[in-house]
Amino acid sequence: MAQEDYVIADQTGVSFLADLNNTLAAIVSNNSGATEPATMYAYQLWADTNAGILKQRNSANNAWINILTLAGIKSSDIRNTAAGNISATTVQAALNELDTKKSALSGADFTGPAKSTAGDFNLVSSTALSDAAATLTAAQLIGGEFTITPTVARIQTLDTAANIISALSGSVDGSNFEFTVVNLAAFDVTVATATGVTLVGNMVVNSGNATFRARRLSASTISVTRKETVDFIGLSKAWLFFDGTGALSIRKSYNVSSITDIAVGRYFANFTQPMPDANYPTVASALSTTDGANRVATSSAVSATQAYVNTVIASSGVNFDTEFNSLVVFSE
Amino acid sequence: MKIIYKTKDGIHVVTPAYNCTLTIEQIARKDVPKGSAYKIVEDDFVPSDRTFRNAWDIELSELTDGVGL
Numbered sequence: 441m442a443q444e445d446y447v448i449a450d451q452t453g454v455s456f457l458a459d460l461n462n463t464l465a466a467i468v469s470n471n472s473g474a475t476e477p478a479t480m481y482a483y484q485l486w487a488d489t490n491a492g493i494l495k496q497r498n499s500a501n502n503a504w505i506n507i508l509t510l511a512g513i514k515s516s517d518i519r520n521t522a523a524g525n526i527s528a529t530t531v532q533a534a535l536n537e538l539d540t541k542k543s544a545l546s547g548a549d550f551t552g553p554a555k556s557t558a559g560d561f562n563l564v565s566s567t568a569l570s571d572a573a574a575t576l577t578a579a580q581l582i583g584g585e586f587t588i589t590p591t592v593a594r595i596q597t598l599d600t601a602a603n604i605i606s607a608l609s610g611s612v613d614g615s616n617f618e619f620t621v622v623n624l625a626a627f628d629v630t631v632a633t634a635t636g637v638t639l640v641g642n643m644v645v646n647s648g649n650a651t652f653r654a655r656r657l658s659a660s661t662i663s664v665t666r667k668e669t670v671d672f673i674g675l676s677k678a679w680l681f682f683d684g685t686g687a688l689s690i691r692k693s694y695n696v697s698s699i700t701d702i703a704v705g706r707y708f709a710n711f712t713q714p715m716p717d718a719n720y721p722t723v724a725s726a727l728s729t730t731d732g733a734n735r736v737a738t739s740s741a742v743s744a745t746q747a748y749v750n751t752v753i754a755s756s757g758v759n760f761d762t763e764f765n766s767l768v769v770f771s772e
Numbered sequence: 773m774k775i776i777y778k779t780k781d782g783i784h785v786v787t788p789a790y791n792c793t794l795t796i797e798q799i800a801r802k803d804v805p806k807g808s809a810y811k812i813v814e815d816d817f818v819p820s821d822r823t824f825r826n827a828w829d830i831e832l833s834e835l836t837d838g839v840g841l
Contacts, residue, residue: 685822686820686822687815687818687820688785688787689787690787690789690790693789693791693792696789696792697788697789697792697794697799697802697803698775698786698787698788698789698792698799698803699786699787699789700784700785700786700787700803701784701785701786701787701825702781702782702784703781703782703825703826704822704825704826708784708803710786710799710802710803712789712792712794745802745803746803761822761825
């Protein structure tokens with residue numbers, strides 16, 4: 441390693457020789473050293489042995505530009521096939537930005553409490569909640585799935601923002617994770633707030649499941665937003681389209697295991713998955729294309745597992761088998 | 773396949789949904805009323821002529837495949 445000021449002073453022969461050799465040594469080693477040369481010139485090279493980078497002084501002689509690493513990787517080795525070579529300045533700017541963001545990137549996204557060793561999926565913890573009000577702890581919440589079978593309406597309170605953020609090691613503002621509440625019964629489960637937590641959207645989970653996203657807003661606050669926007673209560677829970685004539689057949693169905701032919705124009709629709717209870721609305725219709733007689737279809741809930749369909753001739757009220765019968769069932 | 777059982781109102785015929793993943797036996801146990809004896813039959817066992825549908829009948833002794841749960 442050698443560095444010089446590149447000024448040969450007026451001196452004795454021995455000192456001149458030493459000064460000249462030092463200058464040549466500085467030239468041949470690209471002014472190598474762990475610190476920058478004491479005297480610098482525009483466009484001067486410096487092999488920075490501390491950083492392991494060959495640098496070049498800029499034209500204004502007020503900063504160093506990284507040229508390549510001392511290990512031999514050149515900026516020109518990085519190519520953009522669409523735009524040609526990327527300049528060293530561009531590469532260095534990108535590297536500097538990556539360095540700046542590296543720590544933030546490492547903790548920017550939490551979709552589960554831990555990743556598999558392969559790193560290609562997240563692990564989700566499952567917690568079976570008791571049929572009681574409780575606090576969902578930070579450790580349970582991060583990437584968690586909760587199941588509960590409430591016998592009455594229950595409130596599940598979130599952990600504080602401070603505890604949740606503390607459990608998100610390395611998190612930054614915007615870091616987030618999801619958790620899911622699965623309600624296995626018909627009574628409401630309400631997710632309640634805690635210190636530092638802002639709730640957004642409907643927090644009531646009724647007979648089904650809901651997924652929430654928790655997002656760090658600051659070092660001491662988080663928001664919890666319900667992800668689903670669909671009101672599942674408004675969706676049909678079962679439907680049936682069948683032919684009531686001849687051998688009787690189901691044309692199309694959803695959540696129907698079978699249809700029971702009770703008598704002429706009278707049927708039961710049997711559900712694969714039962715309704716929460718026997719209190720649900722049904723809608724039925726019937727159409728015949730063979731005899732031109734108007735039909736009327738009525739229906740009603742029989743039990744949580746079964747609904748009744750009745751088809752009659754409109755003019756007489758007499759039960760009659762019909763080709764095109766529909767039943768739609770709504771429930772919570 | 774269809775399932776036949778009988779109540780005081782007459783003979784009932786259960787037709788499984790083609791897209792139901794349950795077996796015919798599982799459907800029978802689930803969709804036949806609790807305690808009612810049933811029989812699993814081929815489709816052509818049930819008349820396709822429904823002119824006298826409400827007069828159909830079967831002996832209870834023939835319903836030997838199981839009981840609804």
